[in-house]
Amino acid sequence: MSPRTNNLLLGAALCAAMVSAHGVGAQEARLLSIRDDATRNRVRIFVEAARLRGTPTEPLVSRALEGIAFKADAKRIEQALAALEKRMRRAKELLAPHATVDELAAAADAIANRVPEKAISDLRRIAPRRTITVEIGVLTELVAKGVKPSVAATMVRDLMAKGATGAQLTELNAAVQQDVALGVTPMEALVLRTRGVMSLLPPAASVNAAQRP
């Protein structure tokens, strides 16, 4: 075979690999990076069972490899996967009627960080037709950094209802983190920064405006 044919074949093979990259084959390839046979098998069995239960498996595989990176043993990884699946199933109910895999993963992280469940369903109610991954992420980060969960939930919900965009919320979060680093309490920082963003929003913004992508 000439080098040229060889390379064309290689190109074709790479294309085929890229097409299937989102499929089961790619996931299996990632599981193969778990060196310990016993751990890999337990993870594989868990992931397959979850697939049959209708749970998105991508976040589970990612969490398993995260466990490997943190040098967790097989038992701990299995516990983490079970906990994540439980949270994702709860997230699916909270985000009903529909949610993307990214939203499910974000909401599961929110639950793990003690964001009130009602806050998550509130966000979905305000924006039923667009992805709210960023909004959930901002809420999670605010709570993780010490803002009282009920206060963070109210602030984010009100901002969204008034038409604040995901970008504005991300910037609000960055500003709060900066203030906290300078010694302001997380609560004070959030109240102050929320007032700042509110002042930028059009006063007559309706719920419709909040649903803008």
Next chain:
Amino acid sequence: MGLLRGNLSHTLGLHREPVSEFDPTLPIRAKHGDEQAFIRIVEFYYPRCLRFARNMLGSDQDAEEAVQDTFVRVHDSFSRFREDARFDPWLFRILANRCRTTMARNRRHRSLIEYGDIPQTATAEHEIGADWAEEVNVVLDSLPADQREAFLLRHVEDLSYEDISAMTGVRLSALRMRVKRACDTLRARLGERSEDDRQHGGHNG
């Protein structure tokens, strides 16, 4: 396999930390739309391209702009990249063309530079060896552009004469002559200084 031939020896530049080797499948993957593969190519070659452009143009700003443009062009022209071709010469051909464009533009605008304007030059930061680097840059700038280009591609970027010839369309004998003339000039103008350094123990190249 043509694809693999000789790529690695060229891509690891003289002073690059060999922290990673260039994966020769990256250009093919990038050609077929893999954005992450394109990012890896840019990351791998950016420093080397920037070095060539800076040595060629003598200005940090012009060099950065030329390299940024080069990669945009690489992306736009991937459909023309033959999968059995080697990547380095193809990339450097686009980069060298882009540098020539900048030099032509600068020649056109040179008359507009008023007295008192200080053109930004590519002098190294002042440290041990900075004087020598400055002198080298001055002499390099004074070389005709085709000699400078041939010298840099051959001696600094470590490309073979065959590759340079394929890239530039210049015959091998003419290329060798350009490199030889460049070396002669560099020796004639820097040789004395180099000798001084050695005698005074200031060997700081």
Next chain:
Amino acid sequence: MIGNMVDTMDDERDEVIARVVGALSPFPQPRSAAVARVLMAVRARRAQPVSRLRRAIWWAEDTAVSAKAAGLLAAASLAIGFVARGTMTQQATFGGAESASIEMQPVASVSSAVPVAMAFELANAKTVSVVGDFNGWDPAANPMQRVGANGPWSTTLLAKPGRHTYAFLVDGTTLVADPRASKAKNPDFGGDASVLMVRTP
């Protein structure tokens, strides 16, 4: 054969040429987020591809169209702009382990992944890669590179808008949290990771 001999002769570097090459060989430090800038220019052009004719002319004349200019050109006609933000706009003086990330994104793109430039300074590491939920914690996905023996490690990765956790994997074994990013406690495995917030386009 004769060609080879000539090649060998030409390649004989005397001391002067060797020192000249030595002065011209160090790699300059690219400006921050250089790779992300290229990617954004490319994406802006893809959003509004140059017409075949214009591209042909562009190649024939070899006109100087800078990446910045190309990006802004598309930006003007498509209302796409660049947003650069981050904790570092120039190379900081790194002491021990320091890092910063800069993200760039087209304001009008859909929720596709955004290029994020990462830098990390750690002396004496042999390899460093970024692992996080954006790449499924895959150590092979985003290896970092460094310029020179002591330059900062850097890479550009793709992450979707939202909150992500990540860490640096040093020498394939040790996880290090990003010293300049906000910390994330790992509820499942313990230990610290870092938080990357990628904003909505």
